[in-house]
Amino acid sequence: MSSLEELREKVKQFNLDRDWDQFHNPKDLIIALLSEVGELAECYRWLSSEEVFKIHLDPLKKQKVSEEVADILMYLLTFSYKIDIDLLKAVEEKLEKNKLKYPVEKSKGIHSNPLMGFKGVLKNSKEDFE
Numbered sequence: 001m002s003s004l005e006e007l008r009e010k011v012k013q014f015n016l017d018r019d020w021d022q023f024h025n026p027k028d029l030i031i032a033l034l035s036e037v038g039e040l041a042e043c044y045r046w047l048s049s050e051e052v053f054k055i056h057l058d059p060l061k062k063q064k065v066s067e068e069v070a071d072i073l074m075y076l077l078t079f080s081y082k083i084d085i086d087l088l089k090a091v092e093e094k095l096e097k098n099k100l101k102y103p104v105e106k107s108k109g110i111h112s113n114p115l116m117g118f119k120g121v122l123k124n125s126k127e128d129f130e
């Protein structure tokens with residue numbers, strides 16, 4: 001059993017012990033997950049790029065971020081066992097699809113924004129990839 005599966009079982013047992021699974025339908029789990037993502041985003045709201053990196057140097061602030069990330073993962077794990085998705089398998093499969101969709105030679109150093117289009121420079125020479 002992978003550590004992710006073990007973690008999922010611990011989260012499941014936590015929920016079962018409290019009889020909370022009765023509340024965990026997929027819609028409400030997604031809403032809870034998004035709420036936790038919002039709490040994580042709130043940690044960064046209105047901070048400059050410089051301030052964003054500095055908060056990770058403060059142990060108490062980093063702990064708060066860590067707890068929000070944990071909340072997100074716990075809801076994702078709960079969602080995955082409720083609808084029977086193998087997260088590791090899903091990520092492995094999606095990663096393979098993404099490798100085909102975004103080949104290194106066409107994607108390295110480039111990202112896009114729906115409003116601003118592509119950003120970055122397509123590197124053509126072989127040396128640029130090493």
Ligand SMILES: [Mg+2]
Nearest residue numbers: 036039068071
């Ligand atoms: Mg939270």
